[in-house]
Amino acid sequence: MQEYDIVVIGGGPAGLAAALSAKEEGIENIIILEREAQLGGILNQCIHNGFGLHTFKEELTGPEYAQRFVDKVEELNVPYKLNTMVLDINKEKIITAVNDHDGMIEIKAKAIVLAMGCRERSRGAINIPGSRCAGILTAGAAQKFVNMEGYMPGREVVILGSGDIGLIMARRMTLEGAKVKAVVELMPYSSGLKRNIVQCLDDFNIPLKLSHTVTNIKGKDRLEGVTIARVDENRRVIKETEEFIKCDTLLLSVGLVPENELSRKADIELSEVTSGPVVDDSMQTNIEGIFACGNVLHVHDLVDNVTTESYNAGKNAALYIKGKNFRGNYIEIRAIDGIRYTVPKYINNENVEKFISIRFRVGDVFRNSYISVYFDDIREMHIKKRILTPGEMEDVKLTKALLDKHSGCKTITIKVEKE
Structure with a gap:
């Protein structure tokens, strides 16, 4: 050994x-x-x-x-x-x-x-009905084919999911001569960075269809097209909004x-x-x-x-x-009211020298809101944010002085507040 x-x-x-x-x-x-x-x-x-x-x-x-x-x-x-x-x-x-x-x-x-x-995540993880034809790839697999192997996966493309890889591949496929018909996103917001939406979609006039999903896949040997439809606030398909898009490639950027x-x-x-x-x-x-x-x-x-x-x-x-x-008296960090999670989950004040960054993502789009940090029941930070989106990671810095001030604290709570 x-x-x-x-x-x-x-x-x-x-x-x-x-x-x-x-x-x-x-x-x-x-x-x-x-x-x-x-x-x-x-x-x-x-x-x-x-x-x-x-x-x-x-x-x-x-x-x-x-x-x-x-x-x-x-x-x-x-x-x-x-x-x-x-x-x-x-x-x-x-x-x-x-x-x-x-x-x-x-x-x-x-x-x-x-x-x-x-x-x-693959097609199997999201349960899209339809045939098992060629031409359906994850966005990362397509990226490897194009950028490293020199192969074009297809010429008429629909992308499901607006994560950063999907947005970047929309631009990449366009630059290589493909026609990207649409980027289809289940949620009412994009899960990618704002700069990628602008540089990869807006600059190339590629439509982003929010609150839409792929409901069916058509094709025997090779993909012939996909059916997309609008979804309601519960993400249920609205049948009367279905439309068929002819394409030979479906790229999945679904998480x-x-x-x-x-x-x-x-x-x-x-x-x-x-x-x-x-x-x-x-x-x-x-x-x-x-x-x-x-x-x-x-x-x-x-x-x-x-x-x-x-x-x-x-x-x-x-x-x-x-x-x-590194073990010691841990303070637990709680993510509630719009905050999905934090990294790290626990802090031992004895390990912090000057400050510690707490990274997190929100679970929805919030406008003109505040990120608030509570030490037990005492609010110590109240940071105004013009917009918060799930696609952009946020962070707050907790200083050593602030942690020392609340040395007996049991929990630190991070939440989104309207005022």
Whole structure:
């Protein structure tokens, strides 16, 4: 059995940042396990720009952003194994993995950083009726075909779901010569960033049909078209509004799910809202010595936020190796009244140096509202927001001084208030 101080599972932006952070804290015995043939994760197929504005103060493409971290990994001689699939982890921090060079391997870790990312929901997860013809792909699969393999999935396209990948692929398919007939969204609002709606749809006159869904798929061997319809406030189809759109390709951008099969095997507590691990301010899960960061924890809109979070996870994994105990008197953070969840879920005031960022998403569109933060029953923050949407991640910073002021506090509550 091989032994390492820290094992990072996943070589995407989260795993790379966590490994580099741990290395910079002085931990030498680290390894990154990555199932793909190269480091960089999903960023390798995201050839559009818009990455790195916060981290590097410049606009980069996805591969350029990833390469900055890959170069640093090579420079610091952080070891990694590619084409390595992790099959199992347990709460004793024993990892079982397999690759074509080593065969089956077992690794004993003192600490583990989970950075497996997320996956797309498929057609089977959303139960669209109709035939099982060719031409139906997730938006991410289409992105890989176009950007990395050089294949065009189709010429007449409908996109179901207005997540960021779907919006970006609407623009990408258009630039490659396809006709995007419509982006169809079940909810009365888009789940993507506002800038992507403007740059990917509005700039190319691609219609966004809110409160609509696909009700049927037509085609035998190849997709011939889809039927769409309006839905009511309970998301029930309004039959008389159905219309048929002729197309040869349907791209699905219907949500991302954190990859947590391994987390379940280690008995890690998962959030019912995010499907990611429940963590404290150190990014540590309920299993001591196992940390989580990036899209395996909760789905991010900006990779810069993934990097910040992952630096924190890697640093704290290193401090854990050096003997730091992050457990203590936890304050629970409650998300209610419009707030879907928070990361982290628990804070130990003793671990906070200057401030801690609490990230969260709202569950609906709110206009001219306030984000309020209560320490037990005392409201300490009341932040005016012109608009809040589920597609944009929000955050509040709780200072050390504020936490010290309420040192006996049991719960911190974050909610949306109208006044």
